Amino acid sequence: xxxxRAQASGRGTGRGPRRANxxxxxxxxxxxxxxxxxxxxxxxxxxxxxxxxxxxxxxGAITRLEERGLIEPLDFDDRRRPYRLTAAGTESLxxxxxxxxxxxxxxxxxxxISRLPRPKMA
Amino acid sequence: xxxxxxxxxxxxxxxxxxxxxxxxxxxxxxxxxxxxxxxLCALLDDEYAGLLPAKVRLxxxxxxxxxxxxxxxxxxxxxxxxxxxxxxxxxxxxxxVAFVVAGASFAKFSEHFDQALPHNAGAHRLADVAFxxxxxxxxxxxxxxxxxxxxxxxxxxxxxxxxxxxxxxxHLLRAIACTAVALGVTVALVVSGHHLAPVQRNGGVxxxxxxxxxxxxxxxxxxxxxxxxxxxxxxxVTLSAAVLRVExxxxxxxxxxxxxxxxxxxxxxxxxxxxxxxxxxxxPAGAQRSPWDAWLVGxxxxxxxxxxxxxAGSTRAACNWTKRRV
Numbered sequence: 001x002x003x004x005r006a007q008a009s010g011r012g013t014g015r016g017p018r019r020a021n022x023x024x025x026x027x028x029x030x031x032x033x034x035x036x037x038x039x040x041x042x043x044x045x046x047x048x049x050x051x052x053x054x055x056x057x058x059x060g061a062i063t064r065l066e067e068r069g070l071i072e073p074l075d076f077d078d079r080r081r082p083y084r085l086t087a088a089g090t091e092s093l094x095x096x097x098x099x100x101x102x103x104x105x106x107x108x109x110x111x112x113i114s115r116l117p118r119p120k121m122a
Numbered sequence: 123x124x125x126x127x128x129x130x131x132x133x134x135x136x137x138x139x140x141x142x143x144x145x146x147x148x149x150x151x152x153x154x155x156x157x158x159x160x161x162l163c164a165l166l167d168d169e170y171a172g173l174l175p176a177k178v179r180l181x182x183x184x185x186x187x188x189x190x191x192x193x194x195x196x197x198x199x200x201x202x203x204x205x206x207x208x209x210x211x212x213x214x215x216x217x218x219v220a221f222v223v224a225g226a227s228f229a230k231f232s233e234h235f236d237q238a239l240p241h242n243a244g245a246h247r248l249a250d251v252a253f254x255x256x257x258x259x260x261x262x263x264x265x266x267x268x269x270x271x272x273x274x275x276x277x278x279x280x281x282x283x284x285x286x287x288x289x290x291x292x293h294l295l296r297a298i299a300c301t302a303v304a305l306g307v308t309v310a311l312v313v314s315g316h317h318l319a320p321v322q323r324n325g326g327v328x329x330x331x332x333x334x335x336x337x338x339x340x341x342x343x344x345x346x347x348x349x350x351x352x353x354x355x356x357x358x359v360t361l362s363a364a365v366l367r368v369e370x371x372x373x374x375x376x377x378x379x380x381x382x383x384x385x386x387x388x389x390x391x392x393x394x395x396x397x398x399x400x401x402x403x404x405x406p407a408g409a410q411r412s413p414w415d416a417w418l419v420g421x422x423x424x425x426x427x428x429x430x431x432x433x434a435g436s437t438r439a440a441c442n443w444t445k446r447r448v
Contacts, residue, residue: 038165054178055169056185059162063154063189067200079164 021051023061024070028085028093031071037080038062065089146174149186151193194357196438204363206442207370212356213435214373217428218267219349221380223342224424225260228387231417234320235394238401249397252390256383263379270372271352277359286358293354297347304344307337370439377432384429387422 030036030044038058046052053061062083065071070089074082085093108114144163147155170178192198195205196213232253239246311333315323323330361369394402395413402413 038161039168042165042169054181054185055162055165056178056181056183058165059158060185060188063158076161079160080168081161 021049023053023057024065025093025096026051026053027058027061027065027083028070028089028096031083031085031089032093035074035082035084037077037082039080041083146179146182147186149183149190151186151190153193154186154189195442203442204366207366207439208356208361210435210437210439210442211366211370211373212353213438214377214432215267215270215356215435216349216353217431217435218263218376218380219345220428220431221383221425223345224421224428225383226341227338227417227421227424228256231415231421232390235390235398235401238394238398240397249390249393252386252393256386256390259379259382259386263376263383266372266376266379270369270376273365273368273372274356274359274361277361277365278355281355281359286355289358290351290354293347293351297344297351300340300344300347304337304340307333307340311337370443373432373439374436377429377436380425380429380432384422384425387425391418391422 026045026049027041029048030041036044038055042053042055042058062071066073066083068088069086070092071083072086074084144155144159146166147159147162150159166174166178174182188197192200195201195207195209199206201209235249235253236246239249314333315330318327318330323334391402391413399413402415402418
């Protein structure tokens, strides 16, 4: 059984370990506060992660996430189609966030940082 | 929901129906366009008014090719195991086509090599054995590929009867046209080379060399176009589990044969470098003799790439051999 983190990032499907700025993880994070369509996803991700995804990369990741049952489409809003997290997607994101938090805490302890600095935006 | 701009493009539908004819998405497979085309077009209209930036266009091309590879079973694990098995076998057969091109180049390069060897049995033995092995395995491999085509023929005729002809027509017409041109150039090459001495044909006459190079490229293009026809047909035919198993087995055999032929070529090269280096560099006696002739290096590089491709395809097929539903 693949872990939820691996499922979110595409690990175990022939792709190597992924980073926090992976499109699937960014999309799951963006959808965590509610459904969004493609354009809204791009703007939100650019805002909170400083990552500019191309439309091709965005829809490649959306395809993958929908296939794995981590997100699901809603009805069309005119020509735009919003997506939302599924229960599996929420669990997957929670698992990924917990793992990243553990990693950040270990890194902070080893660097002797008591308070984590805010990440620099691109 | 955000999104402040909304430019409706031609052929887009407000009810969310598909926009499969949009040229911006032509690299994506039809099934993907039917599912995501409309919303991706809406996103492109929202983000970019007018002409798409080159980076975005490149992203759509790579994204489309990636989806095609996934949908055909070439990459990823979303396609059924049967499709992944078939795609792996097809890659191996496609790599064989590239190997044939390299083989033809090698055949031309190695013409009359035995005359360049010293007159003693020891010098001849290794090069002769390697070359004979190469020829024998090449013949057997050709028969294996023909067998693979014949086995798939009933399924192919069923596809044609079920109006599959329209989906293959474009590929087929291009291949036929290229074949006709290649035949014409072949006749011109034979007629013009008929009065030339072997030395003149082998680089002595510049215009003949250019004509030969053009002919070789044309033959390679013809083979590639027929390869496209074969792949397009193979992706559309419905193969039974038994036929698919046999095709995959043939692909494994072809891959093994390609590895043997590559080894035989390397052996021949080593033998010639040892006993007749002047032949490899086509240099006169006394001139610098190097076994690293550019033509031969390019030929063996193509053989190696084709073999690597076949191994990758066979590995893909083998990994899905036990997963298929039969």
